[in-house]
Amino acid sequence: xxxxxxxxxxxxxxxxxxxxxxxxxxxxxxxxxxxxxxxxxxxxxxxxxxxxxxxxxxxxxxxxxxxxxxxxxxxxxxxxxxxxxxxxxxxxxxxxxxxxxxxxxxxxxxxxxxxxxxxxxxxxxxxxxxxxxxxxxxxxxxxxxxxxxxxxxxxxxxxxx
Numbered sequence: 181x182x183x184x185x186x187x188x189x190x191x192x193x194x195x196x197x198x199x200x201x202x203x204x205x206x207x208x209x210x211x212x213x214x215x216x217x218x219x220x221x222x223x224x225x226x227x228x229x230x231x232x233x234x235x236x237x238x239x240x241x242x243x244x245x246x247x248x249x250x251x252x253x254x255x256x257x258x259x260x261x262x263x264x265x266x267x268x269x270x271x272x273x274x275x276x277x278x279x280x281x282x283x284x285x286x287x288x289x290x291x292x293x294x295x296x297x298x299x300x301x302x303x304x305x306x307x308x309x310x311x312x313x314x315x316x317x318x319x320x321x322x323x324x325x326x327x328x329x330x331x332x333x334x335x336x337x338x339x340x341x
Contacts, residue, residue: 214323215271220260223329232286236262238278242301242312248278277317282332300332307333
């Protein structure tokens with residue numbers, strides 16, 4: 181009898197945790213579900229701009245190429261207005277905190293993936309330590325947000341020419 185009561189309590193406890201976890205992932209009533217655009221201002225990068233693209237990526241890891249959302253535009257001096265999309269190329273409507281990566285390169289015409297001529301990570305203007313453990317995440321909440329290129333730090337891999 182004692183074992184049956186304990187097992188029932190364990191099941192109820194597990195179900196309670198599952199319900200709490202599900203509710204935590206649900207969007208808040210006031211969550212902004214509009215498509216998201218990030219504008220990078222003060223963009224004056226010294227590579228030749230012709231034929232280059234800037235891809236902005238929201239990622240759960242600084243080292244990871246898998247993006248939660250991303251978007252690309254031709255590189256122009258001044259400002260980059262980047263509409264974020266999902267992997268299926270639908271407008272991204274999420275919110276949350278992510279590492280913000282800006283990849284500059286030539287876009288492959290078949291895969292549409294840019295070569296990594298330069299890789300920048302948003303650090304809020306603070307240089308990352310060698311382990312990159314102090315890189316903050318960027319909070320995406322509004323339909324349109326603006327961030328300055330001066331808040332990014334160059335983390336281009338050393339094997340890039």
